[in-house]
Amino acid sequence: MSSAILLVGGMGTRLQPLTLSTPKPMLNVAGVPFTEHQIVKAREAGITEIVLATSFKAELFEPYFGNGEKFGISIKYAVEKEPLGTGGAIRNAAAMLSGQGPVAIFNGDVLSAHDLAGQISFHQSNKADVTLYLTEVADARAFGAVEYESDFRVRAFNEKMENPPTNMINAGCYIFAREVIDSIPENEVISVERQTFPKLLEEQARVFAYVDRSYWLDIGTPAALLKATKDLLSGAMYSAATPALTGGCYISPTAKVDSSAEIEAGTVIGAEAIVEAGVRLQGAVVGKGARVGARSILIDTFIADGAVVPPAVIAESNFLGF
Ligand code: GDD
Ligand code: MG
Numbered sequence: 001m002s003s004a005i006l007l008v009g010g011m012g013t014r015l016q017p018l019t020l021s022t023p024k025p026m027l028n029v030a031g032v033p034f035t036e037h038q039i040v041k042a043r044e045a046g047i048t049e050i051v052l053a054t055s056f057k058a059e060l061f062e063p064y065f066g067n068g069e070k071f072g073i074s075i076k077y078a079v080e081k082e083p084l085g086t087g088g089a090i091r092n093a094a095a096m097l098s099g100q101g102p103v104a105i106f107n108g109d110v111l112s113a114h115d116l117a118g119q120i121s122f123h124q125s126n127k128a129d130v131t132l133y134l135t136e137v138a139d140a141r142a143f144g145a146v147e148y149e150s151d152f153r154v155r156a157f158n159e160k161m162e163n164p165p166t167n168m169i170n171a172g173c174y175i176f177a178r179e180v181i182d183s184i185p186e187n188e189v190i191s192v193e194r195q196t197f198p199k200l201l202e203e204q205a206r207v208f209a210y211v212d213r214s215y216w217l218d219i220g221t222p223a224a225l226l227k228a229t230k231d232l233l234s235g236a237m238y239s240a241a242t243p244a245l246t247g248g249c250y251i252s253p254t255a256k257v258d259s260s261a262e263i264e265a266g267t268v269i270g271a272e273a274i275v276e277a278g279v280r281l282q283g284a285v286v287g288k289g290a291r292v293g294a295r296s297i298l299i300d301t302f303i304a305d306g307a308v309v310p311p312a313v314i315a316e317s318n319f320l321g322f
Helices: 034-044 083-094 116-125 178-182 191-200 221-232
Strands: 002-009 051-055 074-077 104-108 110-112 132-135 144-148 156-160 168-175 206-212 216-218 260-265 278-282 298-299 314-316
Touching: 002 034, 002 083, 034 051, 034 104, 051 083, 051 144, 083 104, 083 110, 083 178, 083 191, 104 116, 110 168, 116 206, 116 298, 132 144, 144 206, 156 168, 156 191, 156 206, 168 178, 191 206, 206 298, 216 221, 216 314
Parallel strands: 002 051, 002 104, 051 074, 132 206, 260 278, 278 298, 298 314
Antiparallel strands: 104 168, 110 216, 132 168, 144 156, 144 168
């Protein structure tokens, strides 16, 4: 049994107002909730059980994912009444895992093509305590900057600093030995980035860097959220969870699209959405049950589930109905 925890309890502050009604991981990315891309990726790497560590809007996950049967993986839900931080969330969720081996842990907002199975075997061959997936970015200030030696032993973890010493960052996927999770204090607010990793390094624990420079994106900002959909629809990034496309678009079979509407590449139209006459959509995400009024032109724009866009609205790089 290969186990994983998905951290999906954050507030998604930078995506407000989108995340006032929908938790960030449940936002639509290329036709499905973002979390589905991560769950399918985990399954493809051989993960058989996953616990969703939820807090903010916890009740919105289970109706969609259920016990995971539909996704070919066992899914359980750990709920934090008050957010426990990333470390507290991991400790809390691990109690629900049936497997006893190492645990893969994912930030709930990272779209990546990195080799997860490779990271797991790297962890095992190093007999590591923790293995961090790292990638390189142009500006590391908003991330955890990670320094490591030539043998990939991690030397320092610097969460969000003004002058990061390196552009190699924590890309948001870890393998933890079970004993390390058990050493995190229970029912306390703990950050793995600010507390657990620095403490492990101080204690000379075996923390390793798994460097993988393939596609990586944190969907935590509005621009990144739309980029994720665009990249999945254009093929710049592959996910087995993306539904079948027609002409670079995904149109739900239950959506009603007027025959005079022009639907251009990079567009997603959700279930039961209505697109009226003369509308033009380009790189638009139309949420479930939303309605786009006649002659509206929407470019790189995200329409909330159930939102109503009046006729003749022109919008570019915008978020409507939140
Ligand atoms: N269950 C639970 N409880 N989940 C939480 C909590 C909590 O209290 N706090 C945060 N999370 C989840 C978020 O939902 C998200 O999926 C993940 O933990 C990381 O939180 P973010 O708020 O997205 O952090 P960040 O993007 O600023 O930084 C993190 O990700 C970067 C890579 O994208 C850090 O891990 C950085 O070190 C890293 O570089
Ligand atoms: Mg993030």
